Amino acid sequence: MEKHLLAIPNLCTGCSRCVYACSAVKEGMFMPSRARISVSNFPLEGYTVPNICFQCPNAECLKACPAEAIFRNERGIVAVDAGKCTGCGECTAACPYGMIEQYVSGKAYKCDLCGGSPACVAECHFGALVFKEPDRIALALRAGQMKHRIKEGAPAEKRIALAGRVLDEAVRVPRTAAYMGDF
Amino acid sequence: MxxxxxxxxxxxxxxxxxxxxxxxxxxxxxxxxxxxxxxxxxxxxxxxxxxxxxxxxxxxxxxxxxxxxxxxxxxxxxEWTGHGSILVDALDREFLDLLGGFGLYSYGIRHPKIIAAVKAQLDRSPQYSQEMLDPLRAQLAKVLALLTPGKIQYGFFANSGTEAVEGAMKLAKLYTGRKGFIAMLKGFHGKTLGSLSLMGKKIFRKPLLPLLEGIRHVPFGDTDAVEKVLAAARSVGDGIAAVVAEPVQGEAGAVVPPDDYWPRLRELCSHYGVLLIADEVQTGMGRTGRIFGLDHWDVTPDILCLGKALGGGVIPMSAFMSTAKIWECMEPNPFIHTTTTGGNPLACASALAAITVLLEEDLAGQAKRKGEYVLKHLKGMQDRYPGVLSQVRGLGLLIGMEFPTDGIGYKVASGLFSRGVITAGTLTNAKTIRFEPALNIPQEILDEILGRLEDVFKTIELPRRKKPINLYAGQVLHVDLTAGKIESRPTPGKWLKEYIGGWGLAVRYFFDLVDPQTEPLSPENGLVIMTGPLCGTLVPTSSRTCLVSKSPHTGTIFESNVGGAFGPELKFAGYDGIVITGRADHPVYLRIEDHSVNIEDASPVSGKGIFETETWLSAEMGHGTKTLSIGPAGENMVSYACVGSEAYRQMGRAGAGALFGSKNLKAIAVKGSGGVQVADMGVFWGKVTQHKESNLLTEANMWAKNEGTPVLMDVTNEMGIHPTRNYSAGVNSSRNRLDSETIKALKIGDRSCASCPLGCGNFTSANGVQVEGPEYETLCMGGSNCEMNDIEQVMRFNRSCDDLGLDTMSAGATIALAMEMTEAGVHNYGLSFGDPEGYLKVIGEIARLSTPRGKDLALGAARLAKKLGRDEAAAHSKGLEMPAYDPRASYGMGLAYATSERGACHLRAFTIFAEDPFKLKAMAREVIEGQNTNAAKWSLCLCDFWGSVDRSVMAELLTAGLGRQVSERDLLTAGERIWNLVRLFNTRAGFTAAQDTLSKKLTHTALAGGPHAGRVLNEEDLEKMKELYYHLRGWDRKGRPGKEKLRELGLGHL
Structure with a gap:
């Protein structure tokens, strides 16, 4: 089974090292606005949701591309052929997770899992991003995140809307620990 | 597609x-x-x-x-159909017409009066016989003779604009017998061979050379250049037939010439005896707000060319016209210039009907009014989107928008297109886009277009304005709130070298900005917010942002910093820092979105807490906006109000919040889309990884990741330096109710500042109260020091202070003092140690100054003690409440507090782990070393958790990022320089060695309980340390930096 990038929001601290690392690898500078991964931070609630590309099995971006510039490679990664991309933006509109964006030129860019060795995972020291063959729990987690499909808005708006739903569903029961008995 | x-x-x-x-x-x-x-x-x-x-x-x-x-x-x-200013395509999609067919559709598409005339003429006779005299053509010539300025009387009709120009050129040659023309650079007169010769653009002209000979080009708007060419041609015997120009250059992007241009051209042509040809193909028929473009300057040309709108937007039609005198040259042989279809009855019917519309509907007047309206709105947008729209110009409804690049222009054109607005602008030619709608465009469509245009501008991502320098953004924002003025200025490179960034750079800016005698809460005080060079990179713990100003709490210069992600976002927006002066006349916030920086109204959140303010700002600017803001405490200028960020992070100490409040500055909100560049990403990343693995994520450092600052509860209690019960004892016997194990049990998540792999923040939750924290200082000041050994109450205290915008340390210390005063019977504040009710209630009263008790406690511990006549009851230095490390059992901390620029502060030198904390000489040395190192560390805006890492790593990372050598010594010297500069400021503000002291509580009252019970740090010992300290620093006995030292540090001129 192929490896999946998995995001575990409950473990994410919002440090954004994944975002910094991604832009450094892909753009040669620290530039979160161009990263292929992002984090939606809810500081007041103390929660952060990593927004990742799921490399969807039935990828909307791929289906939407009129130029056949988006394809699935032999590793199962949904990739953009910049040479073929006409910059029409159909993929950006189609992705329900806000995970494919465009340069000023119009050309699309998205996560390609760094070809199988994702830099974001290497920089996550909290276990909130993992790259592995998914087990049942991981698949359920992934499915739970993928079910929130946002149709409208710019990519950033879709990401935050999706993250908001993940936060709403997160089990955030305050732990009332043993100390309560001390008083 | x-x-x-x-x-x-x-x-x-x-x-x-x-x-x-x-x-x-x-x-x-x-x-x-x-x-x-x-x-x-x-x-x-x-x-x-x-x-x-x-x-x-x-x-x-x-x-x-x-x-x-x-x-x-x-x-x-x-294209399918259209009406007025709306085009409909074959699939019934509607488009608003902003292009007006490049000036063709001045009357809108299918004006009913024009269509009616043409249809009727179509049923009568569509073309003419070529032999009989045609009445329409003759009548149109008469009408135009009456309409045109001066003595222009005769006309020839053709089908397109370029034919009109060709005819005009022939006429000029015939009349003058000369072959030369002077045309304008960037001018456009058509693309047939004759008019192409006049073309002022290489792209259309060069591939077809050679064209007509004797053509010369000069810059548009430059009459001196015209005169030079005329004079030169005359002196070498070359004949010039005419000067040809458009009244307002259309294709070039609605370029309006200087006011004296046309009158002077007229004079020159008359003086040199050459003809003046005005190409009014685009500007004629009302387009520029007068019937003809030259009417703006009351100039009559010798030959006038018309086209485009002349045909009513229905049938192609053009004309060239001239005076009776000039026309004479064509009378001997009227067949010297003819055309079969030019001036055909359909076209003439269309033109005649169009002229009735032009005059009856006052299209010129409409163009004038709407043009002024559009220009005003576009100029507003230019101010709002400075990097998008670089210039706006034009006359009437011939308006040009100029963009910095073709790329941005094309984005605008295509963005408009996708929003159903038709305009010109192709992939390769979009630097200027014309705004050229029908002259009778309805106001609501015009407003709709302007609205959609602004929508497009909002989406335009700008390329970086300047090539960023390594690690720094290279620009600092200067904001004058009184004048509402905002400027971005380059950061002086020399300062970057000498002061690194962060604290140092902020101090340097502040030193020039504010007179040391300035009243802290006056508009004359300024504040400088600064990030560090490593901020916004993968370097761990690098994201802090510092603020430097003159403190309303201590009267000294001070620095306060905050973690989170504000700093990186500011750098991504393109600024290393912000310098703020003046005072707004109502509550405002500074809104920064890359190059778009504005002062906006903040009254909707006036009086609201920081949490609500942040939520509101996110709604205004979009999620992910990073903010610094104040709560009611800041607005009410409580002198220990903090500035909050990301709900639970603060620039806590010494009253940064009050300074925001004094300026009516509710918040600073930033969204940035740029990046931070390093010299060599591979080398830099390697260094970061090495540092992270060998220095930060080590076994010895895991306390930060696992416990965070609450681990200090045990450490300080064991040392006996843990302030308890208003600094009376050094040990809290109930500390196990507030310790890291307690926090762990309540923790539901780890939190990090940007780029930090340690994640020391503990997000805790208990019985419905959630907070990131409490951190050690809060646990001690709001917990032990108030004998509030109930973590849930401390969490409530923590959360309330964060929301209301109060520093938990000063608040805890002041409440503890009030508790002692109440219990001692000095003044009844209704507060007692360990009683949660008043403890929680009074926080809001302080922040809102809503009760006499709140107003008293808002003074802070030092002033409150003084007011009550119990000076000795408060623990502080220079008015800043002492932090959670008691100097009576750690003398180095005493010296650090006494000599700190902002009063009792543990972040300047931290000696609690010293081998012998009572060894005076060693402490003096250690404090200096710590202060200098920390000055460099805060200038790099690193977190204190860098503590275990030495300066060599800082130097290595800076070197790798900057691509130039930075040594450990450079950093230490910078630290010493900064320390001397803040000292110089304080000296000039009136602070001397006499204020480098600790309050009597610490020098006269013995610690009660713990391993160091009975100890004080007596004044004599403190003086001994100070004496050595001043000596080693090169300062005089009054603590003033010596001239020699200042010279050595390059500060002699200050």
């Missing part, structure tokens, strides 16, 4: 007369059926056929450049 090549392979196989007839019938049938009755399928077929026909029979090249094809979602936009 559909793949047309695949869908519609070419069906053209050479000559086929049957197919020709069939295809002709197809379109004739289509034309004959009413436009909206054709079935959708047929219209789709036509849309596809049109693209194919363009590809196979017109010019493939158009398909690559036209937005109507390249931007269309599934079907190319195929």
């Amino acid at each position: 559909r793949d047309f090549d695949e869908d519609l392979s070419s069906d053209y196989k050479g000559r086929d007369i049957d197919a020709a007839l069939h295809e002709a019938h197809f379109m004739v049938e289509t034309i004959l059926s009413p436009p909206h009755e054709a079935p959708l399928e047929r219209r789709k077929e036509i849309a596809l056929k049109t693209v194919r026909n363009f590809r196979d029979h017109i010019n493939k090249g158009f398909l690559d450049y036209r937005k109507s094809v390249t931007e269309a979602t599934s079907f190319a936009v195929t």
Whole structure:
């Protein structure tokens, strides 16, 4: 089974090292606005949701591309052929997770899992991003995140809307620990 | 877009007369059926056929450049019908017409009066016999003779603008007998060979050289250049027939010449005896707000060219006209210039009807009013989107928008297109886009277009304005809130070298900005917010942002910093820092979105807490906006109000919040889309990884990740330096209710500042109260020091302070003092140690100054003690409440507090782990070393958790990022320089050695309990340490930096 990038929001601290690392690898500078991964931070609630590309099995971006510039490679990664991309933006509109964006030129860019060795995972020291063959729990987690499909808005708006739903569903029961008995 | 090549392979196989007839019938049938009755399928077929026909029979090249094809979602936009200012394509999609067919549609599309005249004439006679005299042409010539300025009396009619120019050139040559012309750079007069010779653009002209000889080009608007050429031509015997120009250059992007240009051209032409040709093809017929463009300057040309709108937007029509005197040259042989179709009855009917519309509907007047309206709005947008719209200009409704690059212009053009607005601007030629709608465009459509245009501007991502320098953004924002003025200025490179960034750089800016005698809460005080060079990179713990100003709490210069992600975002927006001066006249916030920086109204959140303010700002600017803001405490200028960020992070100490409040500055909110660049990403990343693995994520450092600052509860209690019960004891016997184990049990998540792999923040939750924290200082000041050994109450205290915008340390210390005063019977504040009710209630009273008790406690511990006549009851230095490390059992901390620029602060030197904390000489040395190192550390804006890491790593990372050598010594020298500069400021503010002291609580009252019970740090010992400290620093006995030392540090001139 192929490896999946998995995001575990409950473990994410919002440090954004994944975002910094991604832009450094892909753009040669620290530039979160161009990263292929992002984090939606809810500081007041103390929660952060990593927004990742799921490399969807039935990828909307791929289906939407009129130029056949988006394809699935032999590793199962949904990739953009910049040479073929006409910059029409159909993929950006189609992705329900806000995970494919465009340069000023119009050309699309998205996560390609760094070809199988994702830099974001290497920089996550909290276990909130993992790259592995998914087990049942991981698949359920992934499915739970993928079910929130946002149709409208710019990519950033879709990401935050999706993250908001993940936060709403997160089990955030305050732990009332043993100390309560001390008083 | 559909793949047309695949869908519609070419069906053209050479000559086929049957197919020709069939295809002709197809379109004739289509034309004959009413436009909206054709079935959708047929219209789709036509849309596809049109693209194919363009590809196979017109010019493939158009398909690559036209937005109507390249931007269309599934079907190319195929022209179908239109009315007024609305175009409808074959698939019934509506577009608002901003292009006006490049000035063709001045009367709108299909003006009913013009259409009626043309239809009627069509039924009478569409063309003329070529032999009889045609009445329409003759009458139109008369009408135009009456309409045109001066003595222009005769006209010749043709079909297109370029023909009018060709005719004008022939007339000028005939009349003068000379062959030369002077034309304008960037001018446009048409693309046939004669007028192409006048063309002022290489791209159209060069491939067709040689063209007519004797043509000279000069810059548009420059009459001196015209005169030089005329004089030179005369002196070498070259004949110049005419000077040709457009009143306002259209194709060049609505370039309006200087006011004296046309009058002076007229003078020059008359003086040198050459003709003046005005090409009014685009500017004529009301376009610029007068009937003709030259009417603006009351100039009469010798020859006038008309076109475009002359034909009423219905039939092609152009003309050149001149005076009776000049026209004489064509009278001997009237056939010297003729055309079969020019001035045909249909065209003349159209033009005559159009002129009635022009005059009856006062199109020129409409153009003038609407043009002024549009220019005003576009100029507003130019201010709001400075990097998007670089220039706006024009006259009447011939308006040009200039963009910094073709790329941005094309983005605007295509963005408008996708929002249903038609405009020019192709992939390769979009630097200027013309705003040229019908002159009778309804106001609501005009407003709709302006609204959509602004929507487009909002989406434009700008390329970096300047090549960023390594690690720094290179720009600092200067904001004057009184004047509402905002400027971005480069950061002086010398300062970056000498002061690194962060604290140091902020101090340097502040030193020049504010007089040391300034009243802290006056508009004359300024504040400087600064990030560090490593901020916004993968260097761990690098994201802090510091603020430097003169403190309302201590009266000294001070620095306060905050973690989180504000700093990186500011750098991504393109600024290393912000310098703020003055005072707004109502509550405002500073809104920074890359190059767009504005002062905005903040009254909707006036009086609101930080949490609500942040939520509101996110709604205003979008999620992910990073903010610094204040709560009611800051607005009410409580002198220990903090500035909050990301709900639970603060620039806590010494009253940064009060300073925001004094400036009516509720918040600073930033969204940035840029990046931070390093010299060599590979080398830099390598260093970061090495540092992270060998220095930060080590076994010895895991306390930060696992416990965070609450681990200090045990450490300080064991040392006996844990302030308890208003600094009376050094040990809290109930500390196990507030310790890291307690926090762990309540923790529901780890939190990090940007780029930090340690994540020391503990997000805790208990019985409905959630907070990131409490951190050690809060646990001690709001917990032990108030004997509040109930973590849930401390969490509530923590959360309330964070929301209301109070420093938990000063608040805890002040409440503890009030508790002691109440219990001692000095003054009854209704507060007692360990009692949660008053403890929690009073926080809001302080922040809102809502009760006498709140107002008293808002003074802070030092002033409150003084007011109550119990100076000795408060623990502080220079008025800043002492932090959670008691100096009576850690002398180095005593010296650090006494000599700190902002009063009792543990972040300047931290000696609690010293081998012998009572060794005076060693402490003096250690404090200096710590202060200098920390000055460099805060200038790099690193977190204190860098504590275990030495300066060599800082130097290595800076070197790798900057691509130039930075040594450990450089950093230490910078630290010493900064320390001396803040000292210099405080000296000038009136602080001397006498204020480098600790309050009596610490020098006279012995610690009660713990391993160091009975100890004080007596004044004599403190003085001994100070004496050595001053000596080693090169300062005099009053603690003033010596001239020698200042010179050595390059501060001699200050």
